[in-house]
Amino acid sequence: MKGRQIILDHLNGREAAALMVNGKLQDILVDSDAPRPGTxxxxxxxxxxxxxxxxxxxxxxxxxxxxxxxxxxxxxxxxxxxxxxxxxxxxxxxxQKLLFKSRYAIVTPGAPGVNVSRSIRDDDLRETLKEIAHEVLEDSDHGLILRSNCTAEERDAIAEDIADMQSLAQSVLSDAEGAPELLAEGDGPHLTAWREWSEPAEVVTSAGSFESHGVLDAIEDLKSARVPLGQGAFMYVEPTRALVAVDVNTGSDTSPAAALRANIAAAKDLPRQLRLRGLGGQITLDLAPMPKKDRRSFEMSLRAAFKADRIETILAGWTPLGHFELQRKRERLPLSEVLG
Structure with missing residues (x-):
């Protein structure tokens, strides 16, 4: 199926959301019993x-x-x-650095000032957004970040979003004394999908839509560590107690450019694979053997791939043995644990 679909359903009785682009699973969020990030x-x-x-x-x-x-x-x-x-x-x-985050705005207590996402380059829009922010915040000493989702056509929605986050921040900050207590729960998969997957998409909410739109088939593929990369190449993505090991192989391709081609293909798909599998922490890439002169091309592909991924990932670099290491924030639970 062509285009983008945001599919809201349940998986094994848990709230879940999936993002499909041209029939390919790009992201999946599944609720768990653990405290949600943002709580x-x-x-x-x-x-x-x-x-x-x-x-x-x-x-x-x-x-x-x-x-x-x-x-x-x-x-x-x-x-x-x-x-x-x-x-x-x-x-x-x-x-201790609290953030009150929604689709259009992030309220930042203790960090005053109104900031607009750098990805919004239109000067007129930037000024309009600042005007909206100052009108809503008035004399508040909270800071505000206006996200890249903001558009001029959604002025009322943006103002409402800022007001809601401002009100929540004031309510939470005024309740700082006393015994341990849950003051605000983090967003579940459906609300996170609305907040983060902001590009135009068809939203599917009917029961059983994971099955009818191919999400269950894609999840079944994720149960295997083996990931095809095209032209016979493949990689294995395998979590251990200490790290996530990624092994890239050229397979049946024995041409001179096979190793670089396989490594670049792995670099392009790695953020998606880690995101879908819910993997983070230390990640070690055992790449297909290639000349050192090709490392720069590989690094450029890897950097570009992770730049488009919203989960914080540090590209640590090469080891003496020729492996490449990453450090990725544990923003999600492993999908294997959530599915049980």
Whole structure:
């Protein structure tokens, strides 16, 4: 099927959303029992972790872990926000820098000023957006980021979005004292899809749409570590306890350009594969053997691919053994865990 479809359904009884582009699965979000990123707690400082500069906090859903806790005392109440999912056996990571994020706007307490996304280059639109922001915020000392989703035609929706996030921020910040409590839950898959997948698309909400639109078939393919790359090449994407290993092979192609072609194909598809499989942390690429002179071409392809991916990923570089390493934020749970 041509075009973009946002498909809202349920998977194994859990709320889920899928993004299909020209019949190919580009992204999938599945709810879980873990605290959602974006959730805001009032927590209580419990015990410091010597040598790590962090502290465990008591939260309604169990212990969470906060880094950089200078000046925080045991027993003190503090507002924190979940930043991602915990590694196996570790506490949920949180931050003191709260963000109230919606489709058009992000309210940033403690960071005053109105900023417009750099991707909005139209000067008239930038000025219009700043006018809307100042009208809604008035004398508020909260900061604001206007996202790339903003357009001139959606002035009322943008103003409403800013007002809603401003109101939520004020409500949460005024409730900073007391016992551990959940103050704001992070967005589920359906609301996250509305917030993040903002390009024009057909929205499908009928029950069973995952099956009728090929999402279930695509998920079945993700259960295999093997990913075809075309012209006989393939890669394996395999998570271990320590890291995610990616092994690229040329397969039946033995031409002189086979290795570079396979590695570039892997670079282009890697962000999608990691996103769909919910994989993060340390990622090591064992590439098809290629001359060092071809490394620059590979790096350019890899950098371009991850630039278009919204999950924060650091390209660490080459190892002495010729592997390439990445560090990716654990923004999602592995799909294999969510599906059980």
């Amino acid at each position: 805001i707690y009032r927590a209580v400082a419990d015990r410091p972790v010597k040598g790590q500069g962090g502290m465990f906090l008591k939260a309604p859903d169990g212990n969470v872990f906060l880094r950089q806790v200078k000046g925080l005392k045991q027993g003190q109440s503090i507002l924190v926000q979940v930043t991602g999912y915990a590694e196996d056996g570790k506490a949920v990571p949180v931050t």
